[in-house]
Amino acid sequence: MLTIFGFHTDDPLYTKHAQILRASAENFDINIYLESFSKDDWQKIIAFKPAFIAKIRREIQGPILYIDADAIVLEDIRPYFNAITEDIAVHYIDEKRLISSTLFINETPNAHLLMAEWEKRMLSQPERWDQVVLQELVDEWVAEGRITLKKLPPNYTFIFDTSRKLYGDSVEPSIEQLQASRDMRWIQKYQRRNRLHQWLMRIPYLLRSTRKIVHRHNVVNVRTEQLGINIRLTLEDLI
Known part of the structure; x- marks a missing residue:
């Protein structure tokens, strides 16, 4: 069974966005696990996002779907993600740049290894953007045949203004990133x-x-x- 999850800091802005995300998911009877952290903890922990996602991947059985807390769910997304068989699924905006705000990680040995390696690489180079490090890793492992990748269509990682300018009215969002x-x-x-x-x-x-x-x-x-x-x-x- 698919587990949908995310995290947010406990400041008023991100707490309100997390409430919006939870309410939007519940509107379609989707359960979502959101964990709150203090801003101090978030700033102190090196490679916070990769470490958190890798931890969830280790602890939870079945496929998992990470969504940034400042997103909103606009339809029942479970049938689409439940049908994915690849190790990982993520959107490349304009087929060029990986966007990690929606990240599907399957329950496969290679997906577990990928998340562990993402965390490891971020710990060794914490000054770099985790999204860039993930793209380098995914592209490298796909080229080597170590993982299978499904590129998500833009409606599952739809940035409210950037994606609209890029794709026009041909795409309607299923998960919209609101950029808090x-x-x-x-x-x-x-x-x-x-x-x-x-x-x-x-x-x-x-x-x-x-x-x-x-x-x-x-x-x-x-x-x-x-x-x-x-x-x-x-x-x-x-x-």
């Missing part, structure tokens, strides 16, 4: 500014950086409304 990290960058910028600039940043359509965040919130809020989820994002959540 952009809010975190806005928060960091806000905290560095003086009071006058902070006041300007709180005006929704005055500054380009704030307009982008408001647009992201609007996308999230439209999606939650479509699913009947009573959770909304606002600028006030970030201040």
